[in-house]
Amino acid sequence: MRAARSAVRDLPLTIRVPVMVAGLMVVVGTLASWLVLAALVRTQERHVRELATIALDGLAASISAPVSRRDVWETFDALDRLTRRGGGFSVRTAVVLLPDGTVLAASDPGRFPTLRPAPREDWLSQGSEGRAIVFDDAAARARVRYPLGPANARLATILAEIDTRSFLAQRRRVLYLLLASNSLLTLALAGGGYLLARRMLRPLGQLTEAVERMRRGRDPEIDPAACGSSPEFRSLFRRFALMARAVRERETLLRRLAEEERLAQLGRLATGTAHEINNPLAGLLTAVDTLRAHGHDPAVRTTALDILERGLLGIRNLVRAMLVAYRDNPDDRRLSRDAVEDLQHLIHHEIAKRRLLLEWRNELPLELPLPSGQLRQALLNLLLNACQVTPVGGRVAFEARAEPQAASFIVEDEGPGMPQAGRDLLLGDEPLPPEGFRGLGLWTTRRILSQLGGRVACETTASGGTRLRVQVPLARERIPS
């Protein structure tokens, strides 16, 4: 029962309204049908009483004289004619019972032998003599005892069994008609209710779509004309438009904040990069000096050139990674394995500074149909976050691999575990970060992944750190074999 109620509650309003209308109609139809049938039964019974009175009054008038002279044939002839009369009202059996209980004549002499005591049948010996008709619908008959002659000089009693099959058939016909008409009416009203509910709730559907668009970060603009003529929906649409504008403004602000966060991150990276460049710079200058002083020595020259080459390659990799990370390229729709590989260079400073052990497994194919810039930004955020929370000397692991329909990434740290607020921000579906929360990196990551249709799962490792599993569905292209 509860399950059924819950199932009904879960139905959409466009179904619930017609179901409720149909249910109401069934109740009303049943009640109305019952009232109609009850009235019909009363009318039929009155009709039977009237017809029986007319028929038996006529019979009594015609058989009084024959009964008084005990004329079997005349009495039988009258009973026989009465029971053989056609039409809707028919007397099935009629018996004339003399005061001593003898049958003078009956319409069915085989069942009620002439001038013999009446058979032991209840209706012959019992029942009121007030011409009351006893209806027995199960046997499709009505029985009546009609006294012949005054009470103090009773001539006989006429016992008549009236065939009520035609009345019952009429009742059945009316019942079927009511059932058919009620069913049709119920279906029509349920259909009408469905159409009306759909029409009334159409603005709600528009609003739901707008909310969903807003949730996905798209334009939630809603056509004001779609609210129809309902003042409630007009007011709701107006309020929604105001809310959408407020959300848009807040989102713009957040995006700006996120951009500032990114620039701040860039600043931090630039500082790290300066260190990264500065460190080999001394060695490079030394190699130049060595070349200048001992360049004629082939062995020294070769060694100095190797040092120069390594140092310059390191600087080039770093610069290229930064260029890739921070160059606005909206047309970049393909993620290369190298682009993911370059992320190592961008976090190298953090790794080195905190003396972390980086476990790096990049099993991606050469290229995947994924927006490179956005995904790298998200992964870099997660990697930098992992580096920051992992204690000095700890371990940070990264794994990237391709699945048939998605790219899968794992970022694992040995930090104290992600606080609940961070989890909510990363895993939840709130369109905006809570007021005053500092962690736009995570929010930006969630937003990017949400736009790409990705999912993030957060696990706690054996050491108490955090393992984030990111899965991003590929665009329509397939992975190159």
Added chain:
Amino acid sequence: MVCSGMITRRKWLAGTLAAALVPRAEDRAREPFRLGLTPVFLDNDVRLLDLLREYLEPRLQRPVQLIKRRSYQEITVLLLAGRLDAAWICGYPYVQYRRRLALVAAPLWRGAPLYRSYIIVPRGSRARALDDLRGTIHAFSDPDSNSGYLVTAALLVERGESPGSFFRHVFFTYGHRNVVRAVARRLADSGSVDGYVFEVMRAREPELTDACRILRRSREYGFPPVACRRGDAHKPSIRALRSALIDMPSSPPGRTILEILALDGFAFVSPDVYASIEVNASLLARAT
């Protein structure tokens, strides 16, 4: 002279009275010929009555009025009282009033002016002989019917019984068809019925006759005749009626009537044909 004058005056007076009281031939022609019919088996056959009237009127050159009554007695009384010119009556009233009645013609059934009386029982009855019906209910047709009463009553009288003593209860249905109905519906345990009516009903209402079984067939008796008052026997209208009845098979309308009645025709018969009925009537009269 006086005498002759008296005679002359009487003749004149008689002639004047006769002229005033006796209808002229054309007036008589406008008076209907009244023919009585007993319910031999003609129950509500309106078509037959129309055909009979249409057949007789041109032959009698008078309008014909067909008069039916419920019982044989009513028709017999009307005939004897001169309220009918002729009537199709039963042989029993004929022999009862044979001094006052004359035969016009008798129907021929199966080639002879004879028929039998049947005692019938319901098909499921266990009665095999008349004695098995003792103490039961018996249906007669009419107290003035030969086949529907007299034959069975005389049979019982011959055995030293009477209907009242032999049967537990008897009743009259005033129609041979009604006797068959009463027995078929088991209102009565047995009934006395005209054999001719029963045989005709076999073809026309088998649902009734099939519910019955013939327990006893009587000897042959004179078929119910058409009779008139003895004094009218030689009237032209009676002679015309006799001729019309006897000529029936020779004209298509007559044949149609005979076909409906399941008769072969009519014939002028001797009163001796009804002698056996007279014997029974005497027997019953002596017993009562």
